[in-house]
Amino acid sequence: MESSRVTRRSFLGASGAVLAASALPRGAFSPLQPGAEADCIAISSANGIGAVATARAAVMERKLRPVSAAVLGVAEVEADPNDTSVGYGGLPNEDGIVQLDAACMDGPRHNAGAVASLEGYMHPAQVAERVMDRTDHVLLVGPGAKRFAHEQGFREENLLTEASHKAWREWQATRKEDDRLWPLNGADPDAPWTLGETRPWGTIHCSVLAPNGDLGCCTTTSGLAWKIPGRVGDSPLIGCGLYCDNGVGSAGATGRGEAAILTGGSWLVVERMRAGDDPVEACLHALRRVAEQTLRASSWQPALWAKDKPAFGLTFYAVRKDGLYGSATMVGRRGSGKFAVANARGARLEESAILYELPA
Numbered sequence: 354m355e356s357s358r359v360t361r362r363s364f365l366g367a368s369g370a371v372l373a374a375s376a377l378p379r380g381a382f383s384p385l386q387p388g389a390e391a392d393c394i395a396i397s398s399a400n401g402i403g404a405v406a407t408a409r410a411a412v413m414e415r416k417l418r419p420v421s422a423a424v425l426g427v428a429e430v431e432a433d434p435n436d437t438s439v440g441y442g443g444l445p446n447e448d449g450i451v452q453l454d455a456a457c458m459d460g461p462r463h464n465a466g467a468v469a470s471l472e473g474y475m476h477p478a479q480v481a482e483r484v485m486d487r488t489d490h491v492l493l494v495g496p497g498a499k500r501f502a503h504e505q506g507f508r509e510e511n512l513l514t515e516a517s518h519k520a521w522r523e524w525q526a527t528r529k530e531d532d533r534l535w536p537l538n539g540a541d542p543d544a545p546w547t548l549g550e551t552r553p554w555g556t557i558h559c560s561v562l563a564p565n566g567d568l569g570c571c572t573t574t575s576g577l578a579w580k581i582p583g584r585v586g587d588s589p590l591i592g593c594g595l596y597c598d599n600g601v602g603s604a605g606a607t608g609r610g611e612a613a614i615l616t617g618g619s620w621l622v623v624e625r626m627r628a629g630d631d632p633v634e635a636c637l638h639a640l641r642r643v644a645e646q647t648l649r650a651s652s653w654q655p656a657l658w659a660k661d662k663p664a665f666g667l668t669f670y671a672v673r674k675d676g677l678y679g680s681a682t683m684v685g686r687r688g689s690g691k692f693a694v695a696n697a698r699g700a701r702l703e704e705s706a707i708l709y710e711l712p713a
């Protein structure tokens with residue numbers, strides 16, 4: 354592992370609000386360093402350990418472009434009934450209907466495609482790739498996205514599993530009359546809170562760097578569980594749930610989509626890398642911006658720490674064009690935040706840096 358370019362002192366000094374910072378892990382491979390052997394690097398959220406291996410193999414063996422490799426990698430997670438945050442088996446909206454969001458972005462052509470609130474199609478990332486490749490548009494939503502998926506020959510199917518339907522029925526039975534204002538699962542924001550009690554968010558983001566320096570990425574999700582029908586998160590919004598610039602790097606987000614939207618989070622991460630930040634530093638910068646801009650008490654958790662710190666989960670992932678990569682998460686216990694990476698050394702989970710570290 355390469356030593357950190359972000360010292361604890363500079364990190365604390367810049368944030369002005371940090372309670373603790375974990376070690377700042379990042380990858381060491383740099384295809385642009387003299388003498389270094391070119392490699393493909395795929396990174397993703399922790400649910401993508403298989404996805405990064407698939408994406409890397411797609412680039413190295415099948416010579417797929419990075420964006421298509423990312424879309425192929427996440428397809429496994431979209432089809433996994435046990436991942437309740439993505440695709441088939443994803444937790445539904447208030448009405449018990451699964452609505453999926455996804456986007457992909459291609460570095461070399463600086464183009465993107467996205468679908469939002471798509472019903473009945475298991476692989477929204479693949480539909481997004483068709484939007485990118487076969488139309489002059491970027492984002493299709495709802496019935497229009499569904500019609501396009503049908504026209505493109507995708508198979509319509511029921512995305513609700515027995516388990517996700519049961520979870521929805523249980524939520525229905527206990528739901529509060531109006532929990533739409535609170536991100537913390539409708540809980541009284543002043544009540545004590547422990548990690549893991551929030552209304553579930555999920556998602557997979559995957560960014561891929563090819564040996565020739567080309568970049569591509571993809572983010573796909575079923576979004577916030579029990580969301581208001583039509584709610585769209587950050588995942589299909591370019592610059593929010595993902596962004597890539599072929600001259601700089603690629604980034605994405607998982608977690609509370611509203612926070613990534615309000616900050617333009619993934620765009621900010623890439624811009625920080627353009628300004629010289631390494632990926633972990635860039636992710637932490639975006640998280641600090643989110644924290645600074647979290648001004649509503651409904652998003653604070655006074656029981657945990659100083660009054661105005663965000664209580665929600667949000668994680669950024671980034672790979673820079675020179676092969677450095679990393680991730681940082683808003684809040685957690687040391688060792689709890691992980692991301693997946695695949696390179697010549699294989700596929701594995703590595704630790705995300707933590708902006709607000711909880712006591713062990």
Ligand code: GLY
Nearest residue numbers: 576577586608610
């Ligand atoms: N980050 C996924 C969502 O908020 O929908």
